[in-house]
Amino acid sequence: MRPSDRDAVRQLPLFARVGDESFAALCQGALVQAFPSHVELVREGDLPDFLHVLLDGSVQLFSVRHERETTLGLVRPMASFILAAVASEAPYLMSARTLTPCRILFIPAATLRARLAEDAALAGAVIDELAARYRELAGELKAHRQRTVPQRLAQWILATDEQLGGAGRFRLAFEKRVLASLLGMTPENLSRASITLGDHGVRISGRDIRITNKGLLTQLIENGGRASTRTRRA
Amino acid sequence: MRPSDRDAVRQLPLFARVGDESFAALCQGALVQAFPSHVELVREGDLPDFLHVLLDGSVQLFSVRHERETTLGLVRPMASFILAAVASEAPYLMSARTLTPCRILFIPAATLRARLAEDAALAGAVIDELAARYRELAGELKAHRQRTVPQRLAQWILATDEQLGGAGRFRLAFEKRVLASLLGMTPENLSRASITLGDHGVRISGRDIRITNKGLLTQLIENGGRASTRTRRA
DNA sequence: GCGCGCGCTTGATTCACATCAAGTCCACGG
DNA sequence: CCGTGGACTTGATGTGAATCAAGCGCGCGC
Numbered sequence: 288m289r290p291s292d293r294d295a296v297r298q299l300p301l302f303a304r305v306g307d308e309s310f311a312a313l314c315q316g317a318l319v320q321a322f323p324s325h326v327e328l329v330r331e332g333d334l335p336d337f338l339h340v341l342l343d344g345s346v347q348l349f350s351v352r353h354e355r356e357t358t359l360g361l362v363r364p365m366a367s368f369i370l371a372a373v374a375s376e377a378p379y380l381m382s383a384r385t386l387t388p389c390r391i392l393f394i395p396a397a398t399l400r401a402r403l404a405e406d407a408a409l410a411g412a413v414i415d416e417l418a419a420r421y422r423e424l425a426g427e428l429k430a431h432r433q434r435t436v437p438q439r440l441a442q443w444i445l446a447t448d449e450q451l452g453g454a455g456r457f458r459l460a461f462e463k464r465v466l467a468s469l470l471g472m473t474p475e476n477l478s479r480a481s482i483t484l485g486d487h488g489v490r491i492s493g494r495d496i497r498i499t500n501k502g503l504l505t506q507l508i509e510n511g512g513r514a515s516t517r518t519r520r521a
Numbered sequence: 522m523r524p525s526d527r528d529a530v531r532q533l534p535l536f537a538r539v540g541d542e543s544f545a546a547l548c549q550g551a552l553v554q555a556f557p558s559h560v561e562l563v564r565e566g567d568l569p570d571f572l573h574v575l576l577d578g579s580v581q582l583f584s585v586r587h588e589r590e591t592t593l594g595l596v597r598p599m600a601s602f603i604l605a606a607v608a609s610e611a612p613y614l615m616s617a618r619t620l621t622p623c624r625i626l627f628i629p630a631a632t633l634r635a636r637l638a639e640d641a642a643l644a645g646a647v648i649d650e651l652a653a654r655y656r657e658l659a660g661e662l663k664a665h666r667q668r669t670v671p672q673r674l675a676q677w678i679l680a681t682d683e684q685l686g687g688a689g690r691f692r693l694a695f696e697k698r699v700l701a702s703l704l705g706m707t708p709e710n711l712s713r714a715s716i717t718l719g720d721h722g723v724r725i726s727g728r729d730i731r732i733t734n735k736g737l738l739t740q741l742i743e744n745g746g747r748a749s750t751r752t753r754r755a
Numbered sequence: 756g757c758g759c760g761c762g763c764t765t766g767a768t769t770c771a772c773a774t775c776a777a778g779t780c781c782a783c784g785g
Numbered sequence: 786c787c788g789t790g791g792a793c794t795t796g797a798t799g800t801g802a803a804t805c806a807a808g809c810g811c812g813c814g815c
Binding site for chain 2: 350352353355357359370371372374375377380381403404405407410411413414415417418419420421422424425426427428429431432433471510
Binding site: 669670706707709710713727 | 801802803804811
């Protein structure tokens with residue numbers, strides 16, 4: 288584990304507040320590994336041995352049922368994933384694969400669990416992280432139930448831009464088919480939704496996304512898209 | 522707080538392992554209150570002051586957007602709710618209302634957070650609880666994306682029966698419209714789905730639900746309902 | 756025990772999105 | 786350069802669920 292990685296990991300919300308002793312212990316058994324694109328890191332149903340921390344690249348969390356797969360989340364650098372499975376010592380309920388070349392830090396689950404009992408700050412950080420993830424997922428569920436396809440795309444663009452610094456422009460790090468799966472739609476409909484957003488303050492060309500009118504875009508999300516005038520029953 | 526309530530709460534996974542000292546502290550500031558049906562307990566966006574523990578009755582967790590509401594979960598007796606908001610000190614991201622007369626225990630959020638730092642066992646229990654809730658929600662999201670309306674109903678019936686002891690029969694504690702909202706469908710379609718399930722091992726009459734053929738029901742969930750023969754692309 | 760109202764069911768229609776089916780664009784190797 | 790293939794787009798059609806619109810039945814109060 289490089290010193291630079293070590294420092295970066297130390298900055299993570301999950302580890303920022305833990306004691307030096309705990310952090311050293313966690314690093315002790317940890318290892319960093321590089322992976323090429325499109326490698327399966329975790330398979331749904333297996334038991335977790337390591338907490339994963341993504342240092343570089345991007346990772347897709349998904350679940351397969353019959354021949355269909357659905358994407359439950361994307362992980363960006365400097366974030367841990369599958370913490371819930373590690374914390375509850377239960378089988379993974381989603382799979383994970385690399386979407387780009389990645390570097391990943393593995394922290395032995397046993398070490399983490401052992402440290403939890405000793406280090407209240409670590410426990411607190413884990414609680415915060417789990418709560419944040421819970422809320423993220425609740426947001427996804429609400430979005431999926433209450434919003435149309437173009438609205439979900441609009442929401443994702445706004446949220447992603449925010450997360451990436453709010454420059455109003457960014458670049459997809461992965462294929463559009465993955466984004467479609469994340470947003471719970473087909474690639475065909477993602478394409479059509481992109482066209483719709485052209486009238487609502489977003490310019491998409493290839494993998495480049497530019498927000499040209501944030502107000503207009505927000506408005507699309509707030510009121511019901513084309514059904515803006517009609518009121519619906521409770 | 523009645524001694525019987527106190528004992529019951531002590532049995533909860535969330536509190537079973539905490540130290541006596543912590544438990545006493547938590548009970549100190551706690552209070553039990555009774556509510557009639559259809560009372561709003563928590564409003565989305567407010568800041569959490571208390572962790573809620575449902576002692577009796579049933580509670581609906583929901584979110585409103587425009588004039589539509591979507592149900593994110595139901596709480597049955599002897600379970601805590603809104604733990605994620607309390608743990609992360611962030612605004613509620615769902616509202617809660619009683620569906621039946623309820624008795625609810627309120628534990629001051631500040632007390633709980635203070636105890637977290639002191640009591641590793643409590644922290645561990647909170648972690649387990651949050652992880653379990655996370656997984657529950659992930660399951661809901663998967664169900665909503667990958668299953669048809671009749672399948673979601675079938676899945677809910679099986680899960681609920683399981684949770685209630687697996688007797689193969691139980692009774693709805695609330696209106697069907699609430700169930701429809703929980704399963705992300707309209708009351709009309711819940712009704713139609715009930716008819717469909719008649720051919721798949723479930724007998725529903727009024728609020729009584731009986732599983733007559735668990736194998737058949739499971740099979741409906743496993744293969745794609747009526748689209749059982751066709752294979753679809755990944 | 757008789758009407759009244761509400762929750763639920765049933766049927767007709769509409770709508771959003773999925774599916775199916777060709778394209779088009781572009782990156783890559785020859 | 787030109788050809789090939791995979792990702793994406795565009796268009797036509799299909800379908801599951803929502804919406805709209807009546808009916809039905811059951812519990813409740815008088």
